[in-house]
Amino acid sequence: MSRKSYWMIVTAAILCLAMAMVGCSPEEEAGVLKIGNVGPLTGGAANYGINVLRGIEVAVDEANASGELGDLTLKVYSEDTGGDWSKAANAFSKLIDVDKVDVIIGGVLSSESEAGGPIAKDAAIPTISPSSTSAGLTLDNPYLFRNCLSDEAQIEQMAEYAVNELGLGRFAILYTNNDYGVSLKDSFEAKAKELAKVVAIEGFMDGDENFKPQLTKIKQSNPDCLYIGGYYTEGAKIAQQAREMDLNVQILGADGLCNVALIEIGEEAVEGTYATSGFYPDDPTPAVQNFVTAYKEKHGEDPDMFAAQAYDAARIVINAIKTSGPSSEEIREGIAATWNFPGITGNTSIDEEGDTIKDVLILKVENGKFVRVR
Amino acid sequence: MFVQQLMNGVILGSTYALIALGYTMVYGIIELINFAHGEIYMFGAFVGLLLVTVLDIPFFLAFLLAMALGSLLGVTVEYLAYRPLRRSSRLSALISAIGASFFLSNLALLIMGSQPFSFPNPFEAKIYHTPLFIISRVEITVLLSSLILMIALTFFVQRTKIGKAMRATAQDKDTASLMGINIDRIITITFAVGSALGAAAGVMVGIYFRTVTPTMGFMPGLKGFVAAVLGGIGNIPGAMLGGILLGIAEVMGAAYISSQYRDAVAFALLIIILLFKPAGLLGRPAQEKV
Amino acid sequence: MLSPYYIQLVILVGINTIMASSLNLIIGYTGQLSIGHAAFMSIGAYASALVTVHFNFPFIASLLFGALVATLFGLLIGAPTLKLKGDYLAIATLGFCEIVRIVFLNLDITGGSVGLRGIPKKTTLLTVVVAVLITIFVLNRIINSRIGRALIAIREDETAAESMGINTTYYKVICFGVGAFFGGLGGGLFAHFFRFIQPNSFGFMCSIEHLCMVVLGGMGSMWGAFIGATAITAIPELLRFLGDFADYRMVIYGAILVIMMRVRPQGIIGQRLSADQVSIGEKLFNRWAGMGTGGKRG
Numbered sequence: 032m033s034r035k036s037y038w039m040i041v042t043a044a045i046l047c048l049a050m051a052m053v054g055c056s057p058e059e060e061a062g063v064l065k066i067g068n069v070g071p072l073t074g075g076a077a078n079y080g081i082n083v084l085r086g087i088e089v090a091v092d093e094a095n096a097s098g099e100l101g102d103l104t105l106k107v108y109s110e111d112t113g114g115d116w117s118k119a120a121n122a123f124s125k126l127i128d129v130d131k132v133d134v135i136i137g138g139v140l141s142s143e144s145e146a147g148g149p150i151a152k153d154a155a156i157p158t159i160s161p162s163s164t165s166a167g168l169t170l171d172n173p174y175l176f177r178n179c180l181s182d183e184a185q186i187e188q189m190a191e192y193a194v195n196e197l198g199l200g201r202f203a204i205l206y207t208n209n210d211y212g213v214s215l216k217d218s219f220e221a222k223a224k225e226l227a228k229v230v231a232i233e234g235f236m237d238g239d240e241n242f243k244p245q246l247t248k249i250k251q252s253n254p255d256c257l258y259i260g261g262y263y264t265e266g267a268k269i270a271q272q273a274r275e276m277d278l279n280v281q282i283l284g285a286d287g288l289c290n291v292a293l294i295e296i297g298e299e300a301v302e303g304t305y306a307t308s309g310f311y312p313d314d315p316t317p318a319v320q321n322f323v324t325a326y327k328e329k330h331g332e333d334p335d336m337f338a339a340q341a342y343d344a345a346r347i348v349i350n351a352i353k354t355s356g357p358s359s360e361e362i363r364e365g366i367a368a369t370w371n372f373p374g375i376t377g378n379t380s381i382d383e384e385g386d387t388i389k390d391v392l393i394l395k396v397e398n399g400k401f402v403r404v405r
Numbered sequence: 406m407f408v409q410q411l412m413n414g415v416i417l418g419s420t421y422a423l424i425a426l427g428y429t430m431v432y433g434i435i436e437l438i439n440f441a442h443g444e445i446y447m448f449g450a451f452v453g454l455l456l457v458t459v460l461d462i463p464f465f466l467a468f469l470l471a472m473a474l475g476s477l478l479g480v481t482v483e484y485l486a487y488r489p490l491r492r493s494s495r496l497s498a499l500i501s502a503i504g505a506s507f508f509l510s511n512l513a514l515l516i517m518g519s520q521p522f523s524f525p526n527p528f529e530a531k532i533y534h535t536p537l538f539i540i541s542r543v544e545i546t547v548l549l550s551s552l553i554l555m556i557a558l559t560f561f562v563q564r565t566k567i568g569k570a571m572r573a574t575a576q577d578k579d580t581a582s583l584m585g586i587n588i589d590r591i592i593t594i595t596f597a598v599g600s601a602l603g604a605a606a607g608v609m610v611g612i613y614f615r616t617v618t619p620t621m622g623f624m625p626g627l628k629g630f631v632a633a634v635l636g637g638i639g640n641i642p643g644a645m646l647g648g649i650l651l652g653i654a655e656v657m658g659a660a661y662i663s664s665q666y667r668d669a670v671a672f673a674l675l676i677i678i679l680l681f682k683p684a685g686l687l688g689r690p691a692q693e694k695v
Numbered sequence: 696m697l698s699p700y701y702i703q704l705v706i707l708v709g710i711n712t713i714m715a716s717s718l719n720l721i722i723g724y725t726g727q728l729s730i731g732h733a734a735f736m737s738i739g740a741y742a743s744a745l746v747t748v749h750f751n752f753p754f755i756a757s758l759l760f761g762a763l764v765a766t767l768f769g770l771l772i773g774a775p776t777l778k779l780k781g782d783y784l785a786i787a788t789l790g791f792c793e794i795v796r797i798v799f800l801n802l803d804i805t806g807g808s809v810g811l812r813g814i815p816k817k818t819t820l821l822t823v824v825v826a827v828l829i830t831i832f833v834l835n836r837i838i839n840s841r842i843g844r845a846l847i848a849i850r851e852d853e854t855a856a857e858s859m860g861i862n863t864t865y866y867k868v869i870c871f872g873v874g875a876f877f878g879g880l881g882g883g884l885f886a887h888f889f890r891f892i893q894p895n896s897f898g899f900m901c902s903i904e905h906l907c908m909v910v911l912g913g914m915g916s917m918w919g920a921f922i923g924a925t926a927i928t929a930i931p932e933l934l935r936f937l938g939d940f941a942d943y944r945m946v947i948y949g950a951i952l953v954i955m956m957r958v959r960p961q962g963i964i965g966q967r968l969s970a971d972q973v974s975i976g977e978k979l980f981n982r983w984a985g986m987g988t989g990g991k992r993g
Contacts, residue, residue, distance in 0.1 A: 042922060042963050072943045073511055077519035110935060111944060116810075117896045118931070120889055121703065125935060128700035129841050142893045149890045154699070180423035207663055210799060210809045234665045237895075238624060240614040243413040244667075251406055264521045275541040277532055296523040296616055299530075323492040326408055332520075371809055438782065486953045494958030496728075496910045503903060504952025556825035625898065634786040667795040672790035676776065679787055683779050 064357055066091065066127035066348065067156075068109035069119055069137030069147060075238055076114040079337050083161055084109050085330050086341030087136055091350045094349050103357055105349070108132055112143055119143035123150040123158075132156065134362050136344050139337070141210040142167035142212035147313045148175040157363035159348060161341040166208040169385030172287030176366050176385040178344040178376075185307040186218040186284050188391045190259075192305070192405065193283055194226045199256040202250045203231040203280070205242070206260030207270060211399035215260035215285055223258075230254050231365060235265070242269050246276055256281040263290040266304075274300045281305070290335040294399050304396045309389055311403050318376045336376075342376035347381075408537040410660045411653065416544050418652020419551035420613070423606035425636065425644035426558060427479075427599035429445040432593045433639035436495060440565060441482050442504035442603050444627020447619060449475040450611040451517065452460020454524055464527035468608050474645025475604020476597035480594035482509075483596040486653030506626075513619035521618045525613040547609050555645055558598070562641060575639065597645075635675055645652055646686055653677075702820055704932060706888055709823035711848050711924035713830045714918060715908035720765065720786035720834055722906070723915035725870045726850030727777065728785040731792030732878055732905045734772075737897035738795060738884035739765040739879025741805055744814045747887070754817040754887065761883035762876045768795075769875025770868060777867040792902055799894040811886075811892030818888035826884060830877050831917055837873060846870050850915075868974075911955060913962030922963050 059207050068087055070080030084107075091105045106132045110122035119138050126132045127150065135151060135158040138144040144163035148268040152160040152174045160168070160177040169175045193199045201221045216232065223229050231252040233245035241312035246269070247258065257273065259266045266288045273280070282304040289308040293301055312323050312333060322342055326334040334342070350372060351365025369381040377390035406471040424446055428439065433440040451469045456467035486505040488497040531542040562568035574591045582588050611617050628651060636647025651671060658670030678686065697705070720731045744762025746752040752760060776787040799805045806812070822880060837843050845866045848856040849877040857863050886892045904927055912923025959965070 040928065072942070075512055077514060077620075078521070081519050111941070115893070115900075116893055117885075117889060121700075121707070121932060122935075124703045125932070126699040128698040142810055142891075143896070145891045145893070146889055149816070165764050202585060208808050211807055236665075236668065238620075240616075241413075241417050241609070241656075244410060244656040245415075245664050247406060247409050248660055248664075251478055252797055256425060264448075265619075267523075267615065271615060274530070275539075275543070277534075292523070293461070294523055296521065298523075298526075337611065368710070432782075482902045486957075489957045490960055493956070494914070496722075496906075496908075496914065497956045497960040497962075500907055500910045501956040502880060503907065504954075505955065507949030508946055508953065511949060516943060580960050631786060631790070634782060638782055665801045666797060669794045669831070672793050674792050677786050679779055679783055680775055683783055685783070 063102075063106050064134075064352065065130060065132040066105055066107050066130035066345070067130065067135040067137070068107055068145060069112060069126065069135060070109070070139035071114035071143075072111040073107070074114040075275060075388070077138060079162065080112070082112075082337040083139050083341040084135070085326065086161070086334065087172070087345045089322065089326050089329055089334075089338075090342045090345035090349065092128075092329070097102065099279055100349065102221060105353070112138065113287040114139075114140060116140070116142035116146040118381060120146040120150060121284060123147035123165075127154045127156050129149070133357070133359050134158070134348055136161060136348065138163060140289050141168060144175065144177070148172050151175060155363075156359050157348075157366055159344045161344040162337055163210075166214050166216055172385065173367070174363060176381055176387075178347060178374075178379060178387050179340055180286050180287070180307070180309045180376075180385065180389055180391060182214045182218045184389070184391050186215065186222050188393060188405075189283055189285070189307045190226055192221040192393055193256060193281075194198055197281060197305075199281060200227040201253065201255045202229045202258055203233075203252060203254035203256070204229065204258045204260065205233050205235065205245055205249065206271035207262070207265060208234045209236055209237050211262070211287060212260040213276075219258055219260065235261075239265065242272050243276065245272050246278055250276060250278045255278055256283055259284040259288065262287040264296065267293050267301055270297045270300040270304065285405060286310075286336050288360045289394060289401065291333055291401075292335075294396060294401075298399075301396050306394050306405070308336065308392050308394050308401075310334075310336050311394060311401065312339075313401070314375075314403070315373075318373065322360055322375050339376050343372075343376050343379060346374060347372055347379065406660075410493075410537065410656050412538045412540060412544075414512075414653030414656035415649060416548055416613075416638070416652070417656060418632075418649035419436060419548055419650075420606055420610050421625070421632045421651050422626050422648025423551050423554060423602050423609070424625055425648045426555070426641065427603040427606075427624055427640060428630050428633040429636070429638055429644040430595050430599040430602075432633065434571065434592055435487070435491070436639075437487060437498050437502065438630060439487075439599070440499065440626070441486070441505040441509055442479075442505050442629065443622030443624075444513070444599045445475050445479050445482075445603040445622075446607040446610075446625060447513060447617075447622035448478050449607030451513065451522075451555045451605075451607075451619065452604070452616045453608035454522055454617050457525060457527070468605065470610050472601040472604050475607070476601040479600025479603070480593055482595065486555045487591075506622075510622060511617055517619055519619065521616040524615050524617055526615065528612075543613055547613050550605070550609060554602060558602065559641065559679075561598070567591075571595060580611075600679075617646065631675060634685055635678060637682075637685030640687045640689075642686065643685055643687035647689035651685075700855065703718060704928065705790075706818065706820055706884075708925050708928045709820075710884050711928050712827050712921050713877055713881040713884070714905050715912065715924040716830060716834055716920035717874045717881070718844070718905050719914065719917070719920045720837070720870055721874040722909055723919070724838060724850060725846040726868060727867060727870070728781060729788040729871075729874070729904055730899075730902050731788030731790075731958060732874070733897040733899075734788075734792035734795040735765040735875040735878030736882035736885065736901070737799060737894060738768050738875075739882030739893050740897070741799060741811065741882075742879070743784050743883035744811055744886040744892060745804065748811070748814060754822075757887075758880055758883040761886075764873060765879025765882065766872050766876040769878075770872045773868045773871030773875075774864075775963070777790035777864060777871060777955045782894070786836075789902070792897075792908045796898050797895045798834075799897075808894070810891055812891045814886055814890045814892070816887065816890050818884045823884060823888075826880060832878070834873075834877070835917060841989045842869060843931065863933035907952065911952075911962055911987050913965030916962075916964055919962055926963070 112119040141163040144160045204218035218370040284306040355361040355365030372379045380388040394401045452472040456462045632647035632651045636643025653670045659667040739761035742764035743757040823943030908923035933958045
């Protein structure tokens with residue numbers, strides 16, 4: 032036998048063996064309800080995915096410890112996407128076919144939910160995304176829900192607050208060119224034009240570090256405030272670079288900014304920043320404080336918005352199991368019927384399209400801490 | 406505004422140039438695209454960060470230590486992933502390099518976690534106004550240190566005995582070896598120096614952009630590679646020129662064309678330049694041996 | 696009976712086989728280093744998806760349309776850039792791939808960064824198998840024809856090929872066009888399988904994956920492309936089954952690439968290099984590396 036065919040056979044054998052090995056699906060355990068999770072656990076977006084998974088784990092541990100589901104034990108199966116939606120489709124399929132999960136919490140990025148949604152629909156597995164904001168995501172898919180702030184609600188609150196309370200009138204917008212940023216930009220542009228003036232709109236790519244060219248252009252147009260449609264890492268850098276360029280305007284943003292990392296990275300530069308949010312970790316209500324304590328105990332750090340929304344998504348699932356039943360179809364009905372659910376990210380209702388209705392808070396960075404102003 | 410944007414481009418470009426130097430030096434000697442170079446850059450930034458925050462070492466010393474450790478990692482990667490493949494097809498070595506890059510960035514993710522770390526600013530935040538542009542103290546530091554490192558490298562390659570041996574090896578390995586040059590040693594030194602520059606770039610970008618993450622090496626690595634090719638891969642002044650030009654092209658693209666199409670503008674420029682100068686700006690056209 | 700997950704993996708292996716074997720024609724048989732094959736995949740995916748969604752094209756017609764649009768771009772980009780050599784060609788193709796991705800990210804008709812949704816699911820196991828067979832058949836016919844011999848001659852020695860009267864630019868552009876055609880076909884199948892496409896999955900990493908498939912399987916071998924596509928598609932998926940060690944998935948994946956190359960540098964079924972039978976690896980290595988003699992002494 033030539034070396035070539037030898038190697039070919041060895042490879043084929045290894046692959047077949049591995050396939051066969053993994054082909055044995057895990058045994059059905061009685062009294063276990065499986066929750067799948069899909070999100071980026073590696074790659075550039077990993078911190079979002081990891082925090083989502085951690086939030087789910089806290090909710091699941093809590094439910095298992097309290098015995099609120101009777102004999103039913105929850106178990107989390109999580110799969111990595113690396114931030115790539117085509118891998119997310121594999122992850123969805125694997126969870127559904129191999130692990131036989133009953134419900135999925137995910138995907139984290141909008142593109143992941145877009146790719147996974149049809150798969151979940153085909154398999155009739157209810158799926159609730161804790162963070163995919165892309166417009167119209169849940170339309171025409173009765174199995175896909177989400178639990179995150181709608182951009183319209185955030186924008187409305189923020190734009191009105193900026194104009195009426197802060198007296199601002201010349202808006203500049205700087206947004207990430209991804210589904211999150213684009214959607215915020217579109218809504219903010221429309222609303223701000225209605226109330227005042229938009230003087231500059233600039234975009235940047237996911238993961239950019241250098242915003243000086245855009246900020247230089249924005250500075251030329253002489254705005255009195257800068258709306259950032261993006262996440263905290265970029266937000267902090269934008270704030271910092273704006274200060275380095277002597278562009279000292281009021282900074283506004285959405286829930287993507289609400290993470291302690293914004294303050295850690297941005298330091299003085301983000302002082303005075305306003306952002307809309309669904310989650311305020313210093314909220315004195317017991318539900319929020321219990322979550323923050325439990326999260327800190329388990330993971331050794333403060334929860335962020337992703338973790339909180341994932342926790343609430345898991346709580347909505349648990350609530351659906353309690354009110355409706357443990358089968359996938361019953362969970363779907365339960366999630367769809369969610370109304371005025373008291374979550375740690377505010378009262379949450381699911382509308383007929385599977386979208387969320389939630390309260391919006393406005394937070395401000397004061398002396399290196401997020402403070403609730405409204 | 407034009408001068409301000411030009412300054413923005415030069416500062417960004419100087420970090421690309423430092424990364425490009427590592428690529429170009431390695432390429433000049435063994436014609437390998439050292440894919441793991443972006444990860445060395447990330448490693449340098451992390452080492453710098455940990456030394457400054459955990460061990461509380463003065464910034465300048467941490468900078469030098471990060472360079473030293475970065476070069477150690479570069480040499481290790483060469484020894485484990487590239488040296489065994491030196492006699493194989495160049496593409497195999499490239500795949501091995503890609504594997505090494507995956508391995509290092511994901512290992513960093515496992516160890517350090519995914520949350521971005523903030524790099525403390527070792528300098529006081531100060532802004533200098535000139536009639537034409539505004540520049541911050543950090544920017545001056547980045548610009549000056551890149552310049553110093555580039556001058557030091559040019560001196561090293563042009564004036565020292567080892568530098569001479571490196572140039573000889575790059576030109577013709579056989580003849581160099583016949584002249585008594587230890588090729589393996591030269592390759593090791595090349596990796597050490599190139600990686601030290603990559604790590605230095607990591608620390609500088611760390612203080613400039615203020616964050617360090619395990620995946621930070623990917624895009625700058627790619628850009629550094631592009632800059633190296635733009636200047637003529639294997640050519641040291643070419644890498645510096647390529648880096649600066651790429652930085653300026655990006656900034657100008659964002660400023661005057663569209664910030665959305667920024668990278669597309671930079672890449673289109675690259676392709677056009679290559680069409681007119683097929684071996685890069687300063688590269689000499691390869692001589693075909695018939 | 697295979698479960699949908701395994702069918703999905705088999706379909707992905709099939710699509711990747713099309714991608715890898717068409718790239719193999721460019722890299723393995725013609726010796727032109729292209730690291731932007733994902734560009735053709737995304738052009739094919741978007742073109743075919745758009746005509747399906749907006750004009751209700753039949754499946755086969757939309758696949759053909761996508762493949763032809765990709766071919767057009769392959770010829771357009773190939774004609775000027777293919778005079779570049781080695782790494783300069785590589786970087787030009789990489790640049791092209793990034794430009795395509797950024798354009799798709801910003802166009803309205805493609806849904807921009809939000810992506811294009813609502814593509815009907817038409818790709819089935821059967822269509823993929825048929826497409827793979829057609830691809831391999833056509834590529835085999837090309838390789839064993841006059842064109843194929845010209846391509847291999849270019850790979851072996853471009854100067855000598857030219858002096859034998861082969862119009863090297865013409866053949867290189869043809870090869871690029873054919874590669875782009877099948878790349879676009881793969882993209883069309885991909886779009887109609889996932890029902891959603893977004894530009895970021897067709898970036899640089901995607902091109903690199905295709906390159907890994909070709910090199911890992913063995914350059915210049917049709918079986919090699921298939922084995923490479925299977926391995927690169929399956930390994931990250933198999934590593935999902937590591938249980939508690941799943942966190943180490945991507946670290947292990949990286950290590951596997953390094954180790955595989957150490958053990959089988961010529962690819963899984965690439966040929967061992969020998970003096971009388973100079974294989975592709977050796978040739979490429981001599982031409983591109985210029986270190987053939989230098990390293991051996993090391």
